[in-house]
Amino acid sequence: MSEKLKPFIWIDNNIEEVFAFYKSVFKDAKIISQNSFTGTIEIFGQNLLFLNGGPMFKLTTAFSLMIDCKNQEETDYYWDALTRDGKESHCGWCEDKYGVTWQVTPSELVELLSHPDKEKAQYAHNAMMKMGKIIIKDLYPH
Secondary structure, three states: OOOOOOOEEEEOOOHHHHHHHHHHHOOOOEEEEEOOOEEEEEEOOEEEEEEEOOOOOOOOOOOEEEEEEOOHHHHHHHHHHHHOOOEEOOOOEEEOOOOOEEEEEEHHHHHHHOOOOHHHHHHHHHHHHOOOOOOHHHHOOO
16 A cells, blocks of 8 residues: 555664664564665654664654554553663653654543533543543543
8 A cells, every 4th residue: 555644753773673663562563665765664654764863863743643442452562662771741642662652542532622511521631630530530530
């Protein structure tokens, strides 16, 4: 399948290590191509291109990749795998050990934030703002 729009991610100089890590985290990950300078890995059917560009540019949280998680178990799995040797942040955002920012987001959170009942939506929003990893049960009033 040809894609018109592809994320292109600048990393320091460790493409082989990055791809091995992502293959360990994402069971469906496939290396499409790889050479000394660039590589493409497919995760969840999305091609991500990486460049061994050196240390002059660093990734920021201004760009992130979002994982739509079906439940708490999946949320826990990806959060734990990506924050291992990485960094936890707020509202389901984290950074892996290579500096790529991820949003580990349960689909239930997205549904709650756009719920027609504005009080439910506001409660979920306020709860999310206090979390690192999203805990689905805590998005609801007790």
